[in-house]
Amino acid sequence: MHISAPKGRRRVCAAAVAAVVTCATALAAPGLATAGGPPTPSASALKLDWSPCVKGSPFDCATAKVPLDYRAPGGRSIELAVVKRKATGPGRRIGTLFFNPGGPGGPGTVQMPQNYEFFPREVRERFDIVSWDPRGIGSSTAVNCFTSTAQAEEWTAAKTTGVPVGEKERAAWITAYQDLGRRCQQRDPELLRHVSTTDTARDLEQLRQAVGDPQLTYLGISYGTYLGATYANLFPDTVRAMVLDSNWDPRAWTNDASEAAARLTTMLRLGSDRGAAGVLDEFLKLCGAATTARCPFSAGSPQETREKFDALLRRLRTEPVGEWGYGPTVGDAVSGLYSVLPGWTDLAGRLQDLWQGRAPQPSPLPPAPAVPHPSPYLGEEQAVAVVCGDSPNPRDPGAYRAMEEASAARAGDAGRYWTWATVACATWPGVAQDTYRGPWNKRTAHPVLVVGTTNDPATPYSGSQAMARELADARLLTHEGYGHTALVNPSTCVQAHESRYLVDGTLPPAGTKCRQDKPPFSADEPQGAVSAGEGGTADILTIRP
DSSP states (O other), rough: OOOSTTTOOOOOOOOOOOOEOSSSSSOOOOOOOOOOOOSSSSSOOOOOOOOEEEEESSEEEEEEESSSTTSSSSEEEEEEEEEEEOOOOOGGOEEEEEEEOOTTTHHHHHHHTTTTGGHHHHHHHEEEEEEOOOTBBBTTTBBBSSSSSHHHHHHTTTSSSSOOHHHHHHHHHHHHHHHHHHHHHHHHHHHHHSSSSHHHHEEEEEEEHTTTTTEEEEEOOOOOOOHHHHHHHHHHGGEEEEEEEOOOOHHHHHTTTTOOOOOHHHHHHTTTHHHHHHHHHHHHHHHHHSTTTOOOOOOOOOHHHHHHHHHHHHHHSSSSSSTTHHHHHHHHHHHHHSOOHHHHHHHHHHHHHHHOOOOOOOOOOOOOOOOOOOOOOOOOHHHHHHHHHHSSSSTTTTTHHHHHHHHHHHHHHHHHHHHHGGGGSSSOOOOOOOOOOOOOOOSSSEEEEEEEEEEEEOOOOOHHHHHHHHHHEEEEEEEEESSSTTSOOOHHHHHHHHHHHHOOOOOOOOTTTOSSSSSSSSSOOOOEEOOOOEEEEGGEEOOOO
């Protein structure tokens, strides 16, 4: 599935923080609130036996055993791989911050250690930071539909990447995903029914209890926002602080709780196609306004750069450069918009290589973290199992061609990409047995901070607006910037508000807007000014809790 950025470039990070001030709402004293709310269906008390992930590592690892089916806790159990970095200022420790890196399919045991240094210093001092591979993913009990790496690679090679072009490629995609569904059903059909977001939210509640926190402190990005919203409505009394960055509209994900067959795919209901189209337009406009030293693909003006891009895609339909035809290039263009620095400059370089008839070189992989499983199996079926089990999608493979043309009419090439992102669901055999489909307005013990980026190619700003409306008590913080998530595309202003909220519960004033530190193709000087909404212009300070 193509919901996440390509594995070779996917990176989830939070940056260092300075801070902002003015208060609106505050939580009770951190760590002192009492737990409550409807309990997770009965399960044995979870114990985490922590030990260094590898000798000399600052990260601790543990394996949690949880019920496969919380309605039958005495039945089969599965394992969750968990990782922790202890608070660096233990005398000032508040508790545990749980982190989900999105996806679905993001392996927290890899992505949290990989990006630990980007978490705000204040947060690293005051919280143990814990993440985990959700059920079905990575080093946890995982959905794996192949008997060998070679078999998985053979399946992947049977279809092109990005977008299928022409009847032959479209048929190959449909056949490949039909085959994937059959393989998964044969390997572990029971697991496919129990990898839902609701199941994972119940796992999170078990992990919260296991670390001894009376209430949950949580940071989730992208898909992690939907997981957070699900938890908040299942266990509203146990929410201490929750940051949801780059949000999915929960009603769109569930098809507004309708049991009827979906007429649009999940990603089209979420508006990812229109969001990506708008950000691609911004990429080409800003590139065209920049010099070739800053944007290698620039043709000297926004209009000429747009025309150059369209001409490149037309040419690649009939004259691919090696394996880089129209489909892979569109997929790379959309996912390359996720991270502004250095992602947009790298994307511009790859497009210029293709324009000049050269096959682009792959971006270097980030260094492997010091955990036992730095490269767990992350097959496409893991994300597929969550999305297709959780969210309604059209069950007729033949319907995707018409949807592609309709989406292309409103969103161009990006519409084709996001239409085919969930075609696996047309023939997927597993349906989640435990799904929460709303309502989304259970009043939580403390308010939720919702962060939305105005130019996001995967989760449009409208999704964050919808999340803030749906939750009973939420404050929307607007990130006026580009890319997918404020963590990967940092704003000192956003990070400061997040840090203060997590540490002492202070929310930004209603209507607060922050700007990105470094806009695309710009000089290195920070640009992070602050608008404090109803509270006027905020001063930039350093927080000392």
